[in-house]
Structures are given as structure tokens and as C-alpha cells.
Amino acid sequence: MQSLAPSFPSVSPVAKRAARVPGLKERLLLRGAAFLQSLFGCRGKDRFGILMYHRVTDILPGVPEPTWNVTPRRLREQLTGLLSRGFQAWPLRDILDLHDAGTPIPRKAFVVTFDDGYECVYSQAWPILRELNIPATIFLATAYLDTAEPFPCDDWLAAGTSQVPADSWRPLTWDQCREMQESNLIELAAHTHTHDDFRSCPAKLLRDLRQNVLEIQKRVALYRATFAFPYGVVRDGFAGGEMSQVAHQAGLLCSLSTEPELVLRDQDPFTWGRFPAEQHDTAATLAARLGGWTCALRGVKRALQSRLRI
Ligand SMILES: [Zn+2]
Numbered sequence: 433m434q435s436l437a438p439s440f441p442s443v444s445p446v447a448k449r450a451a452r453v454p455g456l457k458e459r460l461l462l463r464g465a466a467f468l469q470s471l472f473g474c475r476g477k478d479r480f481g482i483l484m485y486h487r488v489t490d491i492l493p494g495v496p497e498p499t500w501n502v503t504p505r506r507l508r509e510q511l512t513g514l515l516s517r518g519f520q521a522w523p524l525r526d527i528l529d530l531h532d533a534g535t536p537i538p539r540k541a542f543v544v545t546f547d548d549g550y551e552c553v554y555s556q557a558w559p560i561l562r563e564l565n566i567p568a569t570i571f572l573a574t575a576y577l578d579t580a581e582p583f584p585c586d587d588w589l590a591a592g593t594s595q596v597p598a599d600s601w602r603p604l605t606w607d608q609c610r611e612m613q614e615s616n617l618i619e620l621a622a623h624t625h626t627h628d629d630f631r632s633c634p635a636k637l638l639r640d641l642r643q644n645v646l647e648i649q650k651r652v653a654l655y656r657a658t659f660a661f662p663y664g665v666v667r668d669g670f671a672g673g674e675m676s677q678v679a680h681q682a683g684l685l686c687s688l689s690t691e692p693e694l695v696l697r698d699q700d701p702f703t704w705g706r707f708p709a710e711q712h713d714t715a716a717t718l719a720a721r722l723g724g725w726t727c728a729l730r731g732v733k734r735a736l737q738s739r740l741r742i
Contacts, residue, residue, distance in 0.1 A: 454712055462713075465720035465729050474539050475724035478697040480527070482543040483718065484660075484690060484706040487588075488556040489600035491711075495590045498600060500547075502711050504556045511564055513715020514542065519722060523567040524658050525619060528685055528701060537697065542722050544568040545688070545706060547623060547660060548583055549576070551599040554608040561617060570612070571623035571660040574647035576603040585627045585662065606651050613652050620648050622659040622684060630662075631669040634678045641682040656685050660706070664690030676702040694724055 454462065486500035488507050502510070515521070522541045530537050544561070546553045549572040561568055576583050582591035582601045591601035612618035624630070625644040630637040645657045659679055663670035671689035679687035680702055691705030707721045720726050 459712075461729050461733065462717045462720065462726065465723075465725035466714070466716035468725045468729075469720040469723040470716065473723065475728060476694075477539050478536070479694040479724065480537050480539065480541045480543075481694050481722040482524070482545060482688065482704065482706040483709045483722075485544070485546045485553075485557070485709050486548055487550050487600060488552045489597065492596060495593075495595045496588065498590070498596075499586075499588045501588075502709060502713075504560065506711055506713075507557060508560050508564075510709060510713060510715050510718055511544070511560065511566055514718060514722070515564065515566075517715065517719050519719065521564075521566040521568075523619060524569045524621075525685075528658070531697075531701060540722075545660065546570045547662075548573050548585065548627070549604045549609070549623070550583075551602045551604050551608065552597075554604055554612060555599045558612055558618070562615065565617070567617050567619070569619040569621050569658060570604075570609070571621045571658075572604070572609070572644075572648065573623050573625065573627035573662070574644050575625045575627070577609065577647075578605050579603055583627065610652060619658065620652055620654065622648065622657040624662050627662045629670075630675065634674055637675065637678045638682055641679065641684065645682070645684070656683055658686050658688075659684040660688040661690070664688070664706075666691055672703065692721070693727060694722070 485502060487498055488502055488504055489498055490503050491497055519540045519542050520538060522543055524543045524545065527537055527541060527543060544566055546557065546568060549570055553570055573583060580602060583603060586601055588601060590596045609620055613620050622641060622644045624637070625640045625647060628640065630640070641659070648654050648657060661671035661675065666672040666689050671687065676687050686701035686704060689703070689705050690708065692707045693705040695704045709718055
């Protein structure tokens with residue numbers, strides 16, 4: 433971890449959600465899961481997975497490492513590697529349509545999503561998605577599009593400074609959003625207008641979500657939006673329960689959390705989770721997450737720990 437230069441601004445406590453750096457045990461678990469995936473393939477037939485990205489930018493020497501980031505090279509490796517392992521990228525809406533119709537979702541389907549709406553999704557990720565023909569959903573915090581300030585939720589201390597490229601922290605413009613959406617490869621989606629902390633504030637969340645969807649509808653053709661919760665952790669109250677009911681009330685098609693778990697065939701789309709795809713992830717470890725082996729090994733680890741405590 434690099435030391436922080438005093439010129440980097442501080443961020444609000446709620447915005448602090450630094451990316452996980454896996455320790456030795458976690459790295460061993462991921463490697464074990466990747467090995468089992470390579471030996472046995474996916475576990476179970478009635479599930480699929482959703483990947484969550486945020487920022488896509490290079491790591492520069494002399495500045496704090498970007499948070500919630502994969503480099504463009506890593507993104508390409510991850511997606512190419514998943515395709516070569518037989519995984520198929522599906523648009524979120526098509527998966528929802530299959531779910532609504534009760535049609536089985538292919539076991540190796542996966543969904544790519546980006547949160548917040550960083551400009552680097554347009555400048556760095558979109559060319560890769562186009563080249564590989566991979567559809568993706570961008571969950572937009574609409575209050576900040578067309579501005580030149582970092583998202584208030586951005587916990588990267590170098591965001592907004594001249595030491596790093598502006599597209600690595602600046603919000604997308606609506607022109608960029610429109611251009612991507614017109615390609616039919618990218619879906620623009622809801623992520624709340626302000627990206628505030630809405631815990632215990634259902635009425636405020638409902639108002640914000642309605643504005644969020646309206647802002648997108650002003651610019652592109654959109655009837656009902658898909659949605660991912662900001663912050664998204666169920667146990668911390670950012671998603672699930674009352675919050676999911678509000679998303680339903682706002683007329684959204686789904687509400688995705690950040691719980692790292694596979695989606696089961698009959699699971700309510702207002703409770704679907706997503707796996708964070710991180711810089712340390714290889715295509716093999718992502719395949720193991722999507723294949724169900726990472727969750728399986730975590731379950732075994734928890735069971736062993738509880739048994740040893742008895
Ligand atoms: Zn977000």
C-alpha cells in the first residue's frame with residue numbers, strides 16, 4: 433500500500449469502501465476453487481452469475497492505487513478467458529425475460545455490469561466490450577453526469593487530481609451514454625440519482641429513484657429500468673428487505689445487491705446478488721466464482737470453523 437500524499441482530499445466515511453486485497457487464505461481458496469472448476473466444471477444447473485465492475489483504468493506509479501478498479505488489460509483477459517471457457521455474456525434484460533417466462537437460463541450465462549458511470553467505461557471498457565461483442569449494463573448515478581467533479585462516493589484519494597487521467601474518475605457525459613446505448617450493446621440503468629445513503633429512509637429512496645429513472649428517460653428511450661443498489665450490502669441495510677420493496681414500488685425490473693452469490697432459477701430478481709470482479713481476479717478465478725466453487729469452498733470453510741469451535 434502506498435503512502436498518501438497530503439494533497440489528496442479526504443472522502444466521507446460512507447464513501448469509504450476500499451477494494452479488498454486478498455490475504456493468503458483467500459488466495460488459496462480462490463486457487464482451490466479455480467482448480468476444482470477446471471476439473472469438474474460448473475456446480476448445479478439451475479443458477480447463473482452477475483459480475484460487478486466500477487472503474488477501468490491503468491495503475492500509475494507514484495499515486496494511490498485506484499479503488500474498485502481493473503486495468504483495461506485485466507478486463508480484456510478476464511472476459512476473453514471466460515468466453516474461451518465456454519461462458520456466454522447475456523444482456524441483463526434478456527436474462528430477466530427468460531426468468532419471467534420461466535425459461536431455464538443457460539448455466540454458463542453471465543452478466544456484465546458497471547456501477548456509478550465513470551467516463552473510463554466509455555473510453556476504456558466499451559472498446560473491449562465492442563470488440564468481444566459483450567453486452568453490459570451501466571448503473572448510473574445521474575446527478576453527476578455531465579459534471580467535472582468526482583462522484584461523492586468515489587473513495588479513490590487521487591480522484592479529481594491532475595496526477596491521474598480525468599476519465600479515470602470523471603462521470604460520463606450524456607452524449608457518451610447515448611452513443612453507447614445506441615450501439616444496442618449497452619443498457620443504461622438506475623443506481624439512484626444522488627448515490628446517497630438511503631438506509632432507513634424509504635420515502636427518500638422512492639423519490640430519488642423516480643428522479644433517477646426520469647433523468648434517463650429524458651435522454652433515451654426507456655420504459656422500465658433495471659436497478660442496482662448503491663453500496664449494496666444487505667447485512668449493512670443498503671439493500672434487501674424494505675429497500676427492495678421500494679425498488680418494486682418505483683416500477684423497476686430488479687434490484688441487485690453486492691452480495692457475492694449466484695442467482696438461483698426461481699430467485700426473486702429484487703434479491704439477486706453480484707460478484708465483484710477485481711484486479712486480482714484471473715479468468716480462472718472468475719470462472720470459479722461463476723461456477724459456484726468459490727461459494728462452495730467458503731461454505732466448507734465456515735462448516736469446519738464452526739465444528740472446530742464445538
Ligand atoms: Zn455505486
